[in-house]
Amino acid sequence: MSAFPVLHHHLLFLRPRLHLSLRPFSPRLRRPVFFSAASVQCSSASSSSSSTASRDDIDEVAEPPGVPSPPGSGRETQQLIDVNPPRGTRDFPPEDMRLRNWLFQQFREVSRILSFEEVDFPVLESEALFIRKAGEEITQQLYNFEDKGGRRVVLRPEITPSLARLVIKQGKSVSLPLKWFTIGQCWRYERMTRGRRREHYQWNMDIIGVPRVRAEAELVNAIVLLFERLGITSSDVGIRVSSRKVLQAVLQMYAIPERLFAEVCVIVDKLGKITNEEVEKELIIAGVTSEAVKGIVEVLSLTSLDKLEAVLGSDVEAIADLKKLFSLAEHYGYSQWITFDASIVRGLAYYTGIVFEAFDREGKLRAICGGGRYDRLLSTFGSDDIPACGFGFGDAVIVELLKEKGLLPDLGRQVDDIVFPLDEELEGQASMVASTLRRKGHSVDLVEEKRLKWVFKHAERVNASRLILVGNSEWQRGMVRVKVLSTREEYETKIDELN
Amino acid sequence: MSAFPVLHHHLLFLRPRLHLSLRPFSPRLRRPVFFSAASVQCSSASSSSSSTASRDDIDEVAEPPGVPSPPGSGRETQQLIDVNPPRGTRDFPPEDMRLRNWLFQQFREVSRILSFEEVDFPVLESEALFIRKAGEEITQQLYNFEDKGGRRVVLRPEITPSLARLVIKQGKSVSLPLKWFTIGQCWRYERMTRGRRREHYQWNMDIIGVPRVRAEAELVNAIVLLFERLGITSSDVGIRVSSRKVLQAVLQMYAIPERLFAEVCVIVDKLGKITNEEVEKELIIAGVTSEAVKGIVEVLSLTSLDKLEAVLGSDVEAIADLKKLFSLAEHYGYSQWITFDASIVRGLAYYTGIVFEAFDREGKLRAICGGGRYDRLLSTFGSDDIPACGFGFGDAVIVELLKEKGLLPDLGRQVDDIVFPLDEELEGQASMVASTLRRKGHSVDLVEEKRLKWVFKHAERVNASRLILVGNSEWQRGMVRVKVLSTREEYETKIDELN
Numbered sequence: 001m002s003a004f005p006v007l008h009h010h011l012l013f014l015r016p017r018l019h020l021s022l023r024p025f026s027p028r029l030r031r032p033v034f035f036s037a038a039s040v041q042c043s044s045a046s047s048s049s050s051s052t053a054s055r056d057d058i059d060e061v062a063e064p065p066g067v068p069s070p071p072g073s074g075r076e077t078q079q080l081i082d083v084n085p086p087r088g089t090r091d092f093p094p095e096d097m098r099l100r101n102w103l104f105q106q107f108r109e110v111s112r113i114l115s116f117e118e119v120d121f122p123v124l125e126s127e128a129l130f131i132r133k134a135g136e137e138i139t140q141q142l143y144n145f146e147d148k149g150g151r152r153v154v155l156r157p158e159i160t161p162s163l164a165r166l167v168i169k170q171g172k173s174v175s176l177p178l179k180w181f182t183i184g185q186c187w188r189y190e191r192m193t194r195g196r197r198r199e200h201y202q203w204n205m206d207i208i209g210v211p212r213v214r215a216e217a218e219l220v221n222a223i224v225l226l227f228e229r230l231g232i233t234s235s236d237v238g239i240r241v242s243s244r245k246v247l248q249a250v251l252q253m254y255a256i257p258e259r260l261f262a263e264v265c266v267i268v269d270k271l272g273k274i275t276n277e278e279v280e281k282e283l284i285i286a287g288v289t290s291e292a293v294k295g296i297v298e299v300l301s302l303t304s305l306d307k308l309e310a311v312l313g314s315d316v317e318a319i320a321d322l323k324k325l326f327s328l329a330e331h332y333g334y335s336q337w338i339t340f341d342a343s344i345v346r347g348l349a350y351y352t353g354i355v356f357e358a359f360d361r362e363g364k365l366r367a368i369c370g371g372g373r374y375d376r377l378l379s380t381f382g383s384d385d386i387p388a389c390g391f392g393f394g395d396a397v398i399v400e401l402l403k404e405k406g407l408l409p410d411l412g413r414q415v416d417d418i419v420f421p422l423d424e425e426l427e428g429q430a431s432m433v434a435s436t437l438r439r440k441g442h443s444v445d446l447v448e449e450k451r452l453k454w455v456f457k458h459a460e461r462v463n464a465s466r467l468i469l470v471g472n473s474e475w476q477r478g479m480v481r482v483k484v485l486s487t488r489e490e491y492e493t494k495i496d497e498l499n
Numbered sequence: 500m501s502a503f504p505v506l507h508h509h510l511l512f513l514r515p516r517l518h519l520s521l522r523p524f525s526p527r528l529r530r531p532v533f534f535s536a537a538s539v540q541c542s543s544a545s546s547s548s549s550s551t552a553s554r555d556d557i558d559e560v561a562e563p564p565g566v567p568s569p570p571g572s573g574r575e576t577q578q579l580i581d582v583n584p585p586r587g588t589r590d591f592p593p594e595d596m597r598l599r600n601w602l603f604q605q606f607r608e609v610s611r612i613l614s615f616e617e618v619d620f621p622v623l624e625s626e627a628l629f630i631r632k633a634g635e636e637i638t639q640q641l642y643n644f645e646d647k648g649g650r651r652v653v654l655r656p657e658i659t660p661s662l663a664r665l666v667i668k669q670g671k672s673v674s675l676p677l678k679w680f681t682i683g684q685c686w687r688y689e690r691m692t693r694g695r696r697r698e699h700y701q702w703n704m705d706i707i708g709v710p711r712v713r714a715e716a717e718l719v720n721a722i723v724l725l726f727e728r729l730g731i732t733s734s735d736v737g738i739r740v741s742s743r744k745v746l747q748a749v750l751q752m753y754a755i756p757e758r759l760f761a762e763v764c765v766i767v768d769k770l771g772k773i774t775n776e777e778v779e780k781e782l783i784i785a786g787v788t789s790e791a792v793k794g795i796v797e798v799l800s801l802t803s804l805d806k807l808e809a810v811l812g813s814d815v816e817a818i819a820d821l822k823k824l825f826s827l828a829e830h831y832g833y834s835q836w837i838t839f840d841a842s843i844v845r846g847l848a849y850y851t852g853i854v855f856e857a858f859d860r861e862g863k864l865r866a867i868c869g870g871g872r873y874d875r876l877l878s879t880f881g882s883d884d885i886p887a888c889g890f891g892f893g894d895a896v897i898v899e900l901l902k903e904k905g906l907l908p909d910l911g912r913q914v915d916d917i918v919f920p921l922d923e924e925l926e927g928q929a930s931m932v933a934s935t936l937r938r939k940g941h942s943v944d945l946v947e948e949k950r951l952k953w954v955f956k957h958a959e960r961v962n963a964s965r966l967i968l969v970g971n972s973e974w975q976r977g978m979v980r981v982k983v984l985s986t987r988e989e990y991e992t993k994i995d996e997l998n
Contacts, residue, residue, distance in 0.1 A: 078878065078879055078880065078881040079881045080667070080880065080881035080882060081625075081627060081628065081664065081667075081880045081881055082625065083664055083665075083667045083668035084668065085620065085621045085624070085661075085664075086621060086623055086624060086625055086650070086652060087648075087650075089621035089623060090621065091618075091619070091620050091621070091661075091664075091665050091668070092618055092619035092620070093618055093665060093669065094616035094617065094618055094679070097616070097617045097618050097619055098617075100619070101617065112942050113937045113940060113941065113942050113943065114937065114942075114943070115914045115942050115943060115944035115961070117593035117596070117912060118593065118596045118597075118600065119590075119591055119592055119593055119596050120590070120591035120596055120599070121584065121590050121591070122584045122585060122588035122589065122590070122698070123622065123684070124585055124588060124654065124686075124698075125584070125585060126580075126581065126585055128580060128581075129580065143646075145644045145645070145646065145647075146644070147642075147644065147688065148644075148688055149586075151585070151586075153585055155623065162584075162590075165580065165582055165584075165590075166582075166590050166592060168579070168580075168582045169582035169583065169590070170592065175957075179944075180593070185622070187623075189646065189647055199621070199623075212948075214926060214930070214945075214947060217930065218945065221930075221933075221934060221937070225937060225938070228938075327927065328926070328927060328930055330927075331927035331928065331930040331931045331934070332930050332931065332933075332934040333931070333934055333935075334934075379577065380577055381577065381579065381580045382577040382578045382579035382580055383579060413616060415614045427713060427827075428826065428827060428829075428830035429830065431713070431716065431720075431827055431830040431831050432830045432831065432832070434720075434831075435720060435830070435831040435832055435833075436832075438612045438613065438720070438724060439724070439727075441612065442612065443611050443612050443613075443614050444612065444613070444614060445614035445678075446713075446717065448713060449711075458674075461674075462614070
C-alpha cells in the first residue's frame with residue numbers, strides 16, 4: 001500500500017476533536033478499513049490489513065507499491081484503493097467544512113474589524129525562503145522536495161517568509177504601514193508522526209512598518225476580540241508576553257556574542273519541553289558559558305516585571321517595551337488577558353522584540369496562537385529591514401478548546417425551499433419552479449424520485465423552511481402547494497406569485 | 500482542453516487585470532530577477548542576472564542554487580532573494596485577493612442557491628488516485644514527486660478523484676444523492692511552461708447518486724445562474740453539449756472493442772487542437788480501423804440532433820439523454836444558453852455520458868468550464884459504481900472574460916472608522932476609542948504618527964466612512980470629534996455615545 005497512508009490507533013483521539021460535529025459513524029467506518037465493503041473482491045490483500053495496528057512507528061519505511069492494476073477504462077477487477085487521504089492530511093466532509101468555514105469566518109470578521117487586508121501566497125514555495133541555521137523545529141521538519149526542474153521547493157511550514165517576500169517585491173509601490181491577514185494551509189514533515197498532523201490551517205495577522213509596541217497591542221486586541229466573539233473568557237485563556245530583548249540583555253550582561261542570539265533563543269524555547277539539563281547542554285555546545293546559562297535560566301523564570309527590572313535595570317528596551325504594552329492593554333481594556341512571563345521565547349529564529357502566546361489556563365493544550373516582532377527578517381532576504389510583527393493562529397487547538405468548553409456551534413445545513421414533483425411527469429414543471437425561486441436568490445433543493453415520507457424527513461434534516469409540492473391538479477390551475485415547515489401551515493399559491 | 504486553462508501569450512494581458520489597482524512595477528521586477536537590487540553586493544552572480552530576460556524559455560534547465568548564504572541571525576551581507584513566487588504560481592496582494600474573494604463568493608452563492616454542501620480535500624494526494632492509462636494531458640502533467648517516506652504523491656491536478664475517494668469512504672453512512680461543491684487549488688507540471696501557470700483554483704459542483712439527466716440539467720442551471728449573476732448574457736457565452744454515448748454508439752457501429760473507449764475519447768478530444776491527420780493517426784495506432792476513424796470524424800462534425808438521430812438511429816441512449824436535457828432546459832428557462840455540438844468530448848478519461856463546456860461566443864478564449872457524467876469512476880477505485888456528474892470551473896478564463904466585457908467590479912477597501920490621536924500622548928485614549936468601536940463590530944483603522952493631511956488622504960484611499968479625531972481639549976470634556984467623510988459633516992460626541 002506504498003503511496004497510501006495507514007491510519008492507526010492514534011486516530012482514536014485525534015478524530016473526536018476534528019469531527020466534532022459529525023454525527024456518529026459506525027466505528028468500523030471511522031477506522032482505516034481498507035477492504036471493508038470490497039473485501040470479498042480482494043482476499044489476497046488481507047494480510048496487509050492485519051498489520052496496520054503497529055504501523056505508527058514504522059511509517060517511514062518505504063513499502064513496495066502493492067501492485068495496483070492502474071485505474072483505466074478496461075480493468076476488470078480493481079482492488080479497493082485506500083479511501084483515506086494521505087497520511088497526516090484531512091478530508092473535509094460537509095460537517096467538518098461547515099465548522100472550518102465558521103471558524104475562518106470568525107478569523108475574517110476580526111480581521112475586518114481591525115481593518116486588515118486579506119492576502120495570500122502559494123502553498124508551494126522556494127526552499128531557500130525557509131532555510132535558517134538556528135536549528136528551529138520548523139526548518140527541521142520541512143516538507144521539501146525537488147521538482148522536475150531540479151528546484152528545491154517546500155510545502156510552506158509557515159507564512160511569514162512569503163509575506164516578507166511580497167513586501168520586498170512590492171517595494172515602494174505601497175504605503176506603510178501594511179496591515180495584512182491571511183488564512184492558509186501550512187505543512188510539516190516529521191519522521192515520527194504519532195498522532196500529529198502534517199498540515200494545518202493558520203490565520204496570520206501582520207503589521208509591517210510600525211516600529212513601536214502599539215503594533216503588538218493591536219495584534220493582541222485582535223486575538224482578544226476573537227476569543228470574546230467565540231465565547232471564550234479571560235478565565236479560560238491567557239496571553240503570556242515577554243520580549244526577546246530580555247534574553248538579549250542577559251546575553252549582553254554575560255558578553256555573549258550577538259551572532260549567537262537566534263540560536264540561543266531557539267534552544268531556550270525548549271525549556272519545559274526537554275529537561276533543563278538538556279537545554280543547558282545545548283547552550284554550552286552553542287558557545288554560552290555555564291555562568292551565562294545559569295543567568296539565563298534564572299531570568300527566564302521571572303513572571304514579575306518589577307523583578308525583571310531589578311535584574312536588568314530600568315534602562316533596557318525590554319522593560320520599556322513591556323511596560324508600554326501593559327499600559328496600552330489597560331486602555332484597550334484587555335489587561336485581564338495578558339501576563340508577563342519571561343519564559344516565553346517562541347521557537348522561531350527571527351523574532352527580535354515582544355513575543356507572546358495564548359494558552360488555556362488549565363494547561364491541557366498546546367499554545368493556541370503565538371507571535372511577535374521580527375524587525376530584522378527582511379535583511380535576511382537581502383532587503384532593507386522594515387519593522388514588523390505578527391502572529392499565527394492555528395485551526396487545531398482552538399477547536400479542541402471550544403469543544404472542551406462546549407462552545408462549538410451547532411452548524412446544520414440550511415435550505416430555503418424543497419421543490420418536489422408529486423408525479424414523475426411533472427419534473428419539468430418542478431424544474432421551472434426551482435429555477436424561478438433560485439433566480440430570486442432562494443436556496444432550493446429539487447428532489448425527485450423519492451417517496452413523500454423521505455422528502456419530509458429530508459426537509460427536517462436540511463432545516464428547510466418550506467416544502468413546495470408540484471401536483472397535477474394544482475398545476476392545471478396554475479398553482480403549487482406550499483408547506484411552511486416551522487408552522488405546519490399549508491396553502492396553495494399561484495406559481496408566479498411564489499416568493 | 501484539460502481541466503487546466505492554458506495560459507499562453509495572453510498571460511501578458513492577464514497580469515494587468517490581476518494587478519488592476521497595483522501601481523505599475525518596473526517590468527524587470529515582474530520577472531524572476533534573482534539578483535536585481537542586490538547585484539552590486541554579489542558580482543559573482545551577475546552573469547545569471549544578465550540572462551533573466553530569456554529565462555522564461557529555459558526554465559526547465561536546473562539551475563545552480565546561486566549560493567545563497569542561508570538566512571540566519573549571523574549573516575552580514577545577504578544577496579536579495581528571488582522576490583517572485585515559484586514559477587507558475589501567484590501571490591495575491593490585497594487587490595488580487597479582493598477579486599479572488601469576490602469571484603469565490605459568487606461561486607459559493609450559486610452553490611448555496613442550488614443547495615449544494617461545501618467539502619474539501621487535501622491538495623496533496625496519493626499519485627495512484629490520478630494514474631489512468633488513457634493518455635490524458637492531465638495525467639501526463641502531474642505535479643508528482645516522492646515524499647520522504649517513499650510515497651508517490653501529487654499536488655492534485657483535479658478534484659473529482661478525491662471526491663470519489665471520499666464518497667467511497669463515507670459509504671452507506673450518507674444518504675444519496677449527495678450534492679457537493681468545493682473551491683480548491685489544482686496543479687500541473689509541464690516541461691515547457693511559456694506563460695502558463697502551474698496552479699489555478701477550480702470551482703467544482705458534483706451530484707452523486709442521480710442516474711438521470713436531470714442531474715446534468717441542475718449543473719447547467721448552476722452555471723447559467725453564475726453567468727447571470729456576473730452580468731454575462733447568452734450572447735456572450737454558450738454551453739456546448741454532447742454525450743460520450745454518441746462516440747460509444749459510433750464505436751459500436753464499427754465493432755470497435757469497448758476497452759478502447761476511454762482512449763479514443765481522449766484522442767478525439769484533440770480535434771481542433773492538433774490536425775485531423777494527427778488525430779486519425781493516433782486513432783489508428785490505438786486500434787481503430789480507418790473506416791471507423793472516418794465515421795467518428797463525420798459524426799463529431801454534427802451540430803444538429805436531428806442529423807445525429809438520422810445517423811445513429813433514434814433508439815440510442817445518446818439521443819434520448821440529449822433530448823431530455825434540451826427539454827428540461829426549456830423548463831428551467833436556459834435554452835438560449837445551450838447548443839448541441841457533437842465535437843464536445845472533453846479530455847478526461849472517465850466521462851461516460853453527457854459532456855458539456857461553456858465557451859465565449861467570440862471564440863477568443865479557452866473553455867470557461869467543463870464537465871460531464873462519470874458513472875463508472877468509482878469502480879476504477881475498486882468500489883461499486885454510483886452514478887455521478889459534475890463540472891470544474893477555473894478562476895482564470897472567467898476573469899479574462901469579465902475583463903473583456905467590462906464586468907469586473909470595482910473592489911476597493913472599506914473601513915468604517917479611522918481613529919486618529921491629534922497628539923502622541925493620546926495614543927492610549929485613541930486605543931480605547933478604537934477598542935470600543937471594534938467591540939461593536941465596526942471596522943476601525945487606528946492611525947498614529949502621521950500628519951493630518953496623510954490621514955485624510957488615507958481615509959479617501961480606504962473608503963472610510965468616518966474620521967474620529969482624539970484631541971486634548973475634547974478629551975478633557977469627555978468628547979471626541981467626528982467627521983463624516985461622505986457629507987463632510989463634523990461634530991463632537993461623547994465617547995460613550997459613539998456608535
